[in-house]
Amino acid sequence: MYAQVVALRLRVLRAPLGLGFTPEEIAAEAGDICVVACEGESPVACLLLVPVNSEEVRMRQVAVDPDRQGEGIGSSLVAFSERIARERGFRHMTLHARETAVRFYLKAGYESLGEPFEEVTLPHRKMQKWLI
Numbered sequence: 412m413y414a415q416v417v418a419l420r421l422r423v424l425r426a427p428l429g430l431g432f433t434p435e436e437i438a439a440e441a442g443d444i445c446v447v448a449c450e451g452e453s454p455v456a457c458l459l460l461v462p463v464n465s466e467e468v469r470m471r472q473v474a475v476d477p478d479r480q481g482e483g484i485g486s487s488l489v490a491f492s493e494r495i496a497r498e499r500g501f502r503h504m505t506l507h508a509r510e511t512a513v514r515f516y517l518k519a520g521y522e523s524l525g526e527p528f529e530e531v532t533l534p535h536r537k538m539q540k541w542l543i
């Protein structure tokens with residue numbers, strides 16, 4: 412399942428930019444929480460939760476299969492992940508949103524912080540939500 416999730420992330424997030432994942436990047440995920448939406452045995456959406464400290468958890472690598480975007484899967488996955496984070500005691504969700512996805516996170520209750528910056532060749536914004 413994890414290999415399929417990495418393949419989905421590669422297809423949605425990295426290959427369109429001409430990028431891949433290094434073995435070091437994959438190895439560094441060992442302690443992260445991987446949240447997956449499946450149809451049968453196949454992942455259709457996924458994200459990672461990365462504990463930063465006892466209060467803060469960072470959401471990253473949010474990817475929905477291009478054939479299934481716009482169906483509410485991304486917002487359901489984010490809401491489910493917030494529940495998981497809350498249950499594990501985290502109170503503060505942070506993320507680096509691609510500029511093209513900022514409105515998606517605003518709709519999910521996130522606020523944008525500070526100036527745009529570049530990551531993986533694209534403009535991003537830092538965003539956050541307090542989990543109450």
Ligand SMILES: CC(C)(COP(=O)(O)OP(=O)(O)OC[C@H]1O[C@@H](n2cnc3c(N)ncnc32)[C@H](O)[C@@H]1OP(=O)(O)O)[C@@H](O)C(=O)NCCC(=O)NCCS
Nearest residue numbers: 473474475480481482483484485486508509511512514515
């Ligand atoms: C961005 C992404 C995660 C959204 O997931 P999704 O399943 O397509 O989104 P949903 O169907 O749950 O949409 C929820 C709401 O956000 C809106 N929305 C979704 N993607 C949006 C976008 N890129 N820009 C603006 N609004 C968006 C939807 O219109 C919907 O609004 P509504 O509630 O008023 O109908 C998904 O489209 C995706 O994987 N995109 C490519 C990779 C990417 O950009 N990932 C995020 C990296 S930070």
